[in-house]
Amino acid sequence: MTTQPPMPPAQPEQPDAGAVPTCYRHPDRETYVKCQRCERPICPDCMREAAVGHQCVECVREANRGVRQARAVFGGGHVTSPRVTYTLLAVNILAYLAEVVSTDWVLNTFAMQSYRVGLLGEWWRLITSAFLHAPPTGGGFGLTHILFNMWALYAVGPELERRLGALRFAALYLISAIGGSIGVYLLGISAVGASGAIYGLFGALFVVSKRLGYDPRGVLWLIGINVVLTFLLPGISWQGHLGGLVTGSLVAVAFAYAPEKNRSLVQWGGAGAILAVLVLLVAVFPPSLFLVGG
Structure with missing residues (x-):
């Protein structure tokens, strides 16, 4: 009785190396800029200035959650202009x-x-x-x-x-x-x-x-x-x-x-x-x- 060798595991499809990257939030927009934190492609509307390069909206929002907001001396909100x-x-x-x-x-x-x-x-x-x-x-x-x-x-x-x-x-x-x-x-x-x-x-x-x-x-x-x-x-x-x-x-x-x-x-x-x-x-x-x- 002959046996068939096991089938090799299916390999995940590889993206086309020549495909044009698009913004992760706007798939219809081509972009070659990536978020410095998560490396997802971002279009100009999704870019936020960072210390180095740009970040996406979600990464900026997540970073701001851990930043303690400035307060006035006696507990009120910080005032830049009176x-x-x-x-x-x-x-x-x-x-x-x-x-x-x-x-x-x-x-x-x-x-x-x-x-x-x-x-x-x-x-x-x-x-x-x-x-x-x-x-x-x-x-x-x-x-x-x-x-x-x-x-x-x-x-x-x-x-x-x-x-x-x-x-x-x-x-x-x-x-x-x-x-x-x-x-x-x-x-x-x-x-x-x-x-x-x-x-x-x-x-x-x-x-x-x-x-x-x-x-x-x-x-x-x-x-x-x-x-x-x-x-x-x-x-x-x-x-x-x-x-x-x-x-x-x-x-x-x-x-x-x-x-x-x-x-x-x-x-x-x-x-x-x-x-x-x-x-x-x-x-x-x-x-x-x-x-x-x-």
């Missing part, structure tokens, strides 16, 4: 232009007026008034009012935004603005201006400087000079300045001194608690409490 500061500058300027066009309507609708907030429930004035300033035809400071506040925001804002991160800086500014309006609500009658928020930034800059071990005397001089001007120059709302300074300092303490463990939770919880207290003050107390004796 966009929140620039946005606040733009909003203030646009609001001022609206005042120039229709002064009476803008001020009557959005300016901080204690009795309207307390008796008529026009709560939006607590925040909108912080983006308004003395109109150029209204006497007093006129154009100087917005120029000084915007200069202070431009000088102080970017540094704090880089230290805190964009979201925390925005929260600091807005809560400080509300704190300034609450100061007017409890102790004054009416006011406009970003000064409450600006004083909040001054207080925050002092807190951050102390936390980082910097010499805070320059900040104290800045605050001191502005406090003196507040009481020397007529027509300035010391109530708004005081409210903003105290509020901004407290928010900065919550952000700067939060422990490493559960930092974000403590920071946002502290800022939320401060905001809740401000809202409670408006809900419980009548406007101009101390001026009218309760």
Whole structure:
């Protein structure tokens, strides 16, 4: 009986040596460029610049997963350009232009007026008034009012935004603005201006400087000079300045001194608690409490 020798194992098909390589993501595109990591062919749309040569989309994405994202000093996202500061500058300027066009309507609708907030429930004035300033035809400071506040925001804002991160800086500014309006609500009658928020930034800059071990005397001089001007120059709302300074300092303490463990939770919880207290003050107390004796 004769036996047949075993058949040799099947050999895998060899690619045609003359075949033109195509992109692994776009088979209809010819390419002679390979990813430096996985060596798959990639077309120009799939190329990503690398330290040496190019890499494909998947390899770049996989490498980025292991890269720790840069963070701000106090846990916020890394800030390369202070966009929140620039946005606040733009909003203030646009609001001022609206005042120039229709002064009476803008001020009557959005300016901080204690009795309207307390008796008529026009709560939006607590925040909108912080983006308004003395109109150029209204006497007093006129154009100087917005120029000084915007200069202070431009000088102080970017540094704090880089230290805190964009979201925390925005929260600091807005809560400080509300704190300034609450100061007017409890102790004054009416006011406009970003000064409450600006004083909040001054207080925050002092807190951050102390936390980082910097010499805070320059900040104290800045605050001191502005406090003196507040009481020397007529027509300035010391109530708004005081409210903003105290509020901004407290928010900065919550952000700067939060422990490493559960930092974000403590920071946002502290800022939320401060905001809740401000809202409670408006809900419980009548406007101009101390001026009218309760």
